[in-house]
Amino acid sequence: MAEHLYHEPVMVRETLTLLLTDPDGIYLDGTLGGGGHAAAILSGLREGKLIGFDRDPDAIAACRGAFGEELARGERSRVELVHGSYVLACSREDLRGRVQGILLDLGVSSHQLDEPSRGFSYRFDAPLDLRFGGDAASEPSAAELLASLDEREIADILYRFGEERSSRRIARAIVAARRHAPIRTTGQLRAIVERCVHPRQRTDALSRVFQALRIAVNRELDELERFLSCVPSLLCRGGRIVVITYHSLEDRIVKAAFRQHAADGRLQILTRKPLRPQPEEIERNRRSRSAKLRAAERV
Numbered sequence: 001m002a003e004h005l006y007h008e009p010v011m012v013r014e015t016l017t018l019l020l021t022d023p024d025g026i027y028l029d030g031t032l033g034g035g036g037h038a039a040a041i042l043s044g045l046r047e048g049k050l051i052g053f054d055r056d057p058d059a060i061a062a063c064r065g066a067f068g069e070e071l072a073r074g075e076r077s078r079v080e081l082v083h084g085s086y087v088l089a090c091s092r093e094d095l096r097g098r099v100q101g102i103l104l105d106l107g108v109s110s111h112q113l114d115e116p117s118r119g120f121s122y123r124f125d126a127p128l129d130l131r132f133g134g135d136a137a138s139e140p141s142a143a144e145l146l147a148s149l150d151e152r153e154i155a156d157i158l159y160r161f162g163e164e165r166s167s168r169r170i171a172r173a174i175v176a177a178r179r180h181a182p183i184r185t186t187g188q189l190r191a192i193v194e195r196c197v198h199p200r201q202r203t204d205a206l207s208r209v210f211q212a213l214r215i216a217v218n219r220e221l222d223e224l225e226r227f228l229s230c231v232p233s234l235l236c237r238g239g240r241i242v243v244i245t246y247h248s249l250e251d252r253i254v255k256a257a258f259r260q261h262a263a264d265g266r267l268q269i270l271t272r273k274p275l276r277p278q279p280e281e282i283e284r285n286r287r288s289r290s291a292k293l294r295a296a297e298r299v
């Protein structure tokens with residue numbers, strides 16, 4: 001599979017410039033997606049190794065295709081793919097203090113948004129799931145969450161993770177609607193949201209509501225905080241971390257964690273202000289427009 005059909009990677013040049021400091025080092029890509037960033041990192045390696053993680057089985061399948069030749073080298077393969085959260089890296093003894101570079105490119109891939117059956121987008125009618133996939137058996141879907149939470153908890157999620165101003169009204173409408181029938185599809189949720197906001201605000205409100213539910217269902221901010229707390233113990237001296245975020249809450253968490261580690265004398269911040277994509281990139285790839293990149297180095 002051509003990785004660009006799956007997802008066009010964002011700020012690749014900036015990422016490589018900051019991340020690749022030793023062609024023989026171990027690199028982690030915590031959010032493989034279609035493997036665009038991972039392929040770019042691999043092309044800069046000599047004897048180095050790339051370990052990639054993704055919670056989504058579709059991403060792992062896409063990367064098995066993209067890195068087929070490398071994986072076929074068996075013991076000598078420079079690529080290892082792990083189906084699961086990037087937090088798994090924190091408990092791997094073999095990586096402790098040995099990682100040269102870590103990349104997190106957070107959020108969703110274009111594949112997840114554009115694949116109707118995944119239910120990540122309000123543009124298609126599909127089961128209201130929104131889980132990245134890997135741990136589907138152990139965590140509730142968006143539909144289960146909306147069935148079990150009370151009105152206030154739903155409003156809090158929409159406000160906190162989506163900064164949705166009509167959060168209370170939408171939560172009230174969700175609770176009223178579920179008294180008649182369970183909310184099982186993206187289409188049902190879309191109709192409820194559309195009834196709560198002005199027609200001109202519908203698209204933005206729908207994006208915010210779906211984003212908020214996705215972040216809550218996958219506990220994305222908790223995962224990020226947990227991982228960032230273990231980053232200094234993974235990196236070797238001079239090793240670097242690059243994080244690309246698409247949401248102000250994520251960026252705030254990265255900024256705060258880097259500052260904390262800098263205050264403890266474990267990381268040096270390399271980007272005083274986050275880097276943004278060049279205008280040409282935003283022109284070419286609209287999904288890059290909200291990207292913010294921060295980097296830090298182990299001292």
Ligand SMILES: C[S@@+](CC[C@H](N)C(=O)[O-])C[C@H]1O[C@@H](n2cnc3c(N)ncnc32)[C@H](O)[C@@H]1O
Binds near residue numbers: 030034223
């Ligand atoms: C923006 S995409 C990454 C795109 C990738 N950089 C590329 O070049 O194609 C984000 C990916 O992160 C994955 N993801 C989100 N949270 C994760 C987590 N906690 N652990 C592992 N993967 C995660 C999603 O499933 C998605 O595939």
